[in-house]
Amino acid sequence: MTTMTQAPPQSVQDLPQVRGVKQIPVFEGFTSGHRTCQGCESALVMRLMIKAAGPRTIVVGSTGCMYVANTTYYSTPWVVPWMHTQLGSSGSAATGTAAGLASLMRKGKMQEEPINVIAFCGDGGGVDMGLSAISAALQHDEYNLLILCYDNESYANTDIQVSGSSPWGANSTFSPPGKVHRIMNHRWKKNTAPMLAAGHPDVRYIATACGSYGPDFTNKIRRALTIGGPTFIHSIDPCPKGWDYDPKYSHELGMLAVETGIWVQYEIVDGELILNGPSRAIARGIRPRKPVTEYLQRQGRFAHLTEEDLKFFQEKIDESWEKWWIAGIVPFGPQEES
Amino acid sequence: MATQTLPQTGRPDSEREELISGSEAIAIACSLADVDVITAYPIRPYDTVMQYVSKLKADGAFDCDFIVAESEHSQFEIVKHASAVGARTFCGSSGVGWFYAFEAITVTAGLRLPVVAMVGNRALDDPGAFGVEHNDAMAVRDLGWMLYWVGTAQEALDTALLAWRVAEDPRVFLPAAISCDGSFLTHSQAIVNVPTQEQVDQFLPQYDRGRLLLHPDNPITVAPQVNEDWLMEIRRQTDDAMRRTSDVIREAYDEFKQVFGRGDDSPFIEEYMTDDADIVLVGMGTLAMPVRVAVRRMREQGKKVGFLRVKFFRPFATEEIQEALSRCKAVGVIDRDYSYGSPSYGGVLFNEVRSALYDLDDRPLVQSFVAGLGGREVLVRDVEEMTQMVQDSIDSGKVKQVNTWIGVRE
Numbered sequence: 001m002t003t004m005t006q007a008p009p010q011s012v013q014d015l016p017q018v019r020g021v022k023q024i025p026v027f028e029g030f031t032s033g034h035r036t037c038q039g040c041e042s043a044l045v046m047r048l049m050i051k052a053a054g055p056r057t058i059v060v061g062s063t064g065c066m067y068v069a070n071t072t073y074y075s076t077p078w079v080v081p082w083m084h085t086q087l088g089s090s091g092s093a094a095t096g097t098a099a100g101l102a103s104l105m106r107k108g109k110m111q112e113e114p115i116n117v118i119a120f121c122g123d124g125g126g127v128d129m130g131l132s133a134i135s136a137a138l139q140h141d142e143y144n145l146l147i148l149c150y151d152n153e154s155y156a157n158t159d160i161q162v163s164g165s166s167p168w169g170a171n172s173t174f175s176p177p178g179k180v181h182r183i184m185n186h187r188w189k190k191n192t193a194p195m196l197a198a199g200h201p202d203v204r205y206i207a208t209a210c211g212s213y214g215p216d217f218t219n220k221i222r223r224a225l226t227i228g229g230p231t232f233i234h235s236i237d238p239c240p241k242g243w244d245y246d247p248k249y250s251h252e253l254g255m256l257a258v259e260t261g262i263w264v265q266y267e268i269v270d271g272e273l274i275l276n277g278p279s280r281a282i283a284r285g286i287r288p289r290k291p292v293t294e295y296l297q298r299q300g301r302f303a304h305l306t307e308e309d310l311k312f313f314q315e316k317i318d319e320s321w322e323k324w325w326i327a328g329i330v331p332f333g334p335q336e337e338s
Numbered sequence: 339m340a341t342q343t344l345p346q347t348g349r350p351d352s353e354r355e356e357l358i359s360g361s362e363a364i365a366i367a368c369s370l371a372d373v374d375v376i377t378a379y380p381i382r383p384y385d386t387v388m389q390y391v392s393k394l395k396a397d398g399a400f401d402c403d404f405i406v407a408e409s410e411h412s413q414f415e416i417v418k419h420a421s422a423v424g425a426r427t428f429c430g431s432s433g434v435g436w437f438y439a440f441e442a443i444t445v446t447a448g449l450r451l452p453v454v455a456m457v458g459n460r461a462l463d464d465p466g467a468f469g470v471e472h473n474d475a476m477a478v479r480d481l482g483w484m485l486y487w488v489g490t491a492q493e494a495l496d497t498a499l500l501a502w503r504v505a506e507d508p509r510v511f512l513p514a515a516i517s518c519d520g521s522f523l524t525h526s527q528a529i530v531n532v533p534t535q536e537q538v539d540q541f542l543p544q545y546d547r548g549r550l551l552l553h554p555d556n557p558i559t560v561a562p563q564v565n566e567d568w569l570m571e572i573r574r575q576t577d578d579a580m581r582r583t584s585d586v587i588r589e590a591y592d593e594f595k596q597v598f599g600r601g602d603d604s605p606f607i608e609e610y611m612t613d614d615a616d617i618v619l620v621g622m623g624t625l626a627m628p629v630r631v632a633v634r635r636m637r638e639q640g641k642k643v644g645f646l647r648v649k650f651f652r653p654f655a656t657e658e659i660q661e662a663l664s665r666c667k668a669v670g671v672i673d674r675d676y677s678y679g680s681p682s683y684g685g686v687l688f689n690e691v692r693s694a695l696y697d698l699d700d701r702p703l704v705q706s707f708v709a710g711l712g713g714r715e716v717l718v719r720d721v722e723e724m725t726q727m728v729q730d731s732i733d734s735g736k737v738k739q740v741n742t743w744i745g746v747r748e
Contacts, residue, residue: 022591032548044528055554055557056554058552066562071562071563073562073564073565074562076559079557080557081553081554081560082557082558082559082560083419083422083552083559084562086411086415086441086445088522089411089415092407092411092412092416092419092442093415096413096415096418096421097552099375099405099425100375100419100422100423100424101423101740102403103374103401103402104374104423106401107372107401110424115554120470132409133406133411133412133415134406135410219492230410245347301631
């Protein structure tokens, strides 16, 4: 009996890694026409994402800021084909788009060429509602696709409500500090990328990213699009409106998130963990972690935190770097021999 | 080494007869239509179609991307997006599964994507019930989906082919749901004429998304924010498309009859002994079987009774139904569904039919019956009982009790 093997992995585009800002492509796929807030880091993430991917790309975006603020009828900023998908369906949108293209090309109904498929979602759409569809998409190794979660740590489009990716204690319209309850969000930020990496060991590329580091961000998008199979990138996006700070500090806050160790920059490539930039230097002891207060006290959403709260926050970050099996990433490890 | 067995179904060279269920008939239609992307998620009773589809794919009978989704919502989202890049698609669900996918189902019509879905009609539990009710598929009646209720396995296969043809017509570009009564149709076998590949190829052109194709060569933005500035115009466009379906369906159905050599007079309704009938019963789906038997028996007793089966619930064939029912004295609408708190506490189909008849100068009396909920059998004697109640209304000149539940323990 003949064995039906899976269709061979589709070809991918030639998207070389860049060395430095000057090699980031001039191509703009996300241009004027959007109406994101001043200092919106997620808008920069969109711009960098499509610069890295290039024009032969289909982007599907789930509901959130990057849908509502970006794509007003008659003034779309997207130069590439773009389609909205529902809040919880970035994974399904990527799968459906990739499956449609794969099927049509395999059957000779569409000219064969490697077309990048990127689905993006916010933390509400990705970390909360869309988690199961993202997980399902990551199980389909026959499709080349990238799911990018732009995480501004709240449902920022709908008035800043707490999400499963919001930090402990953050003030949001669903977690406002009050006279009786100072801390309304008792949840710790969900450890999303490691959860997806541990749960889908066949996925060849999962990374965290930050728009403050342009070349690194570009390279991560390109690695995700060229390695083959489904991939996932989780980026931290400072949000002036939701985090309550002057828009000119978005870049700086992104860097502070990394330098204080509250956000860890890494890639998991074919099962190997590679720390990037400042996170690598911190892990190797080359540079010290900045106190987390340097990050928290720059943001109005943490203005109600007391000295005790800040101490608790620092202890939690310290614990993740000092007690976790893999600092800042994997909280559990093997039982120690006594 | 075992010899490779040839697939039993799919892509036949010559027309042939097969003893198959409604679900299997639609699975064969998928292979004949060369569907590109099919998504599955288990729920009884529709999922039998996906069991047949997966076997057809496993046996190499046809080539498709068969994706087992992790929920009905994803199931419908995946085909929605595959359809946007030009792929012919199929999926389906039943009961609460159909409701789990409701968000995706809603936007599929809003985006004018010609997804074809099978609904294995099932009661909306809780409390748990596997049997047929029509409320699941009916829930999308206001959203821009074409809705068809089939009566036989043959009609299931034929309607699936018709559905892709009409849905993918650029004048339409609307999704279509093929409703099959759970168990009575999804699981019951009947002799079905399976057409040849040439016949299907002649009838069903390839899906061409045209200038709406999502592709780097056609970099459009699909579903931007329109708000109050444009939504009303877009709703109107969807309405225009739905209004155009009637002609497109008629055109496609005429061609269907030419190519395949079978079909009724009308694609929208089926009339049974209605010509001289005083009483016409109206219903959808497999209910037709006991009703036809009852009508024949009552005719033998000299009662002038007929039956009208509504095939397309959306578009609702207002004029044809008016024409068919204008000749009789009274109408009894049998609903396998219910709408709590609706006008006159009637079934959904009842209120649609009654509304359609309002504009007639000489209106027949209209009465509502709710029967067979949750898959409870509708017996010949139930139909006779309903007919007697309609006769009583004629005799007294008015409908005293608009809605009656049949076969319910009080």
